[in-house]
Amino acid sequence: MTRAARAGTHSPPGAALPLVPALHQSTVHAYPDLASLHRVLDDEERGQVYYRFGHYNGQVLEEAVACLEGAAAAVSAASGMAALTGTVLALVEAGGHIVADRNTYGGTHSLLAVDLPRLGITTTFVDAADLDDVERALTPRTGLLLVEALTNPMMRVPDLPALAALAAAAGAKLVVDSTFTTPALIRPLDHGADLVWHSIPKYLGGHSAAMGGIVAGDDGLVARIRQSVVHLGATLGPFDAWMALLGLKTLPLRMRAHTLGATAVARFLATQPAVTRVHHPTRPDHPHAAVAARLYPDGTGGMLSFELARGRPAVDELIRRLGPAIPLSPSLADVATTLVHPATTTHRSLRQDDLDALGITEGLVRLSVGIEEPVDLVAELGAALADA
Ligand SMILES: Cc1ncc(COP(=O)(O)O)c(C=O)c1O
Incomplete structure (x- = not known):
């Protein structure tokens, strides 16, 4: 029993590293003393503690996507919708207001139209390709302007730099769903967006196998979203993060x-x-x-x-x-x-x-x-x- 319980807890000998990052499926890490555990818990040192707070494969994926998006940081989540829910709950207070393109993905539309009103968060739906419509809808109460870089299924193309200027003038954050486009074609943050997010099973993963979502932006925003993803219990699993990274390479x-x-x-x-x-x-x-x-x-x-x-x-x-x-x-x-x-x-x-x-x-x-x-x-x- 003792040997079985302790099996495989020591690293294999040898200097060579695996070319493909290892899959760390452990839900928890072991520490030599309380001081080193506290340094990680207090964010003084990088490390992992318990899977829901973040894990090695999630970190590797987040760093890769942040790098591709030209972002300071990224946080992964169990699905695209989990990433968006974490974003909204982190950045919009009860009673807050959102402006969103009426052409967004159906799941996004349902979250905004069905779930968030129960928290007193209301959404004005607009045509994001019509800048006057967007400007009219933005109010001093608006926390987020949500658009897709390319819309489904009519392939409408919102003018991101112009939307970024309108959002900034209204004090709202521009959040862009770039699932259809990816950083290989556009980096919304370079065009003035505050956050960019993806449904991973689509182009980022690329093979309809890896599940998950990810949102990238500056350190402060991503730290707040990470906290809400952790509180929601919407952490991405290590295997999906590992597969998404393999897809990302191509x-x-x-x-x-x-x-x-x-x-x-x-x-x-x-x-x-x-x-x-x-x-x-x-x-x-x-x-x-x-x-x-x-x-x-x-x-x-x-x-x-x-x-x-x-x-x-x-x-x-x-x-x-x-x-x-x-x-x-x-x-x-x-x-x-x-x-x-x-x-x-x-x-x-x-x-x-x-x-x-x-x-x-x-x-x-x-x-x-x-x-x-x-x-x-x-x-x-x-x-x-x-x-x-
Ligand atoms: C454009 C777009 N955004 C977001 C989502 C939601 O992602 P997920 O299904 O990973 O929650 C989807 C899902 O199909 C999508 O097509």
């Missing part, structure tokens, strides 16, 4: 391939008679093509959406013909191309008038273009659309 390569693929697919879809509209910031008819060209010199990643002339029956037919090569899968940013039907998946909780206001029709399909050869994707889509 992020720029993947984003380049996603961008090439999506641009080629958007160009192709725009020539198809079955397609009435392609929503992609490189298309000349996109309302924010100029802002996108200014903010995204290396392109906008793998996301696009398009509308089928024959509506829902054509969508069902397309899904049937494309699967399993391009499957229906209600997430995004995998290395393989996937699609969703926003009206009945990502945006299913919205009322019909809200869907109408966002332009989400029954014929709209969202593609998350993977890193396959664009020529293969074009051939598969072309065949499926011709048959459909």
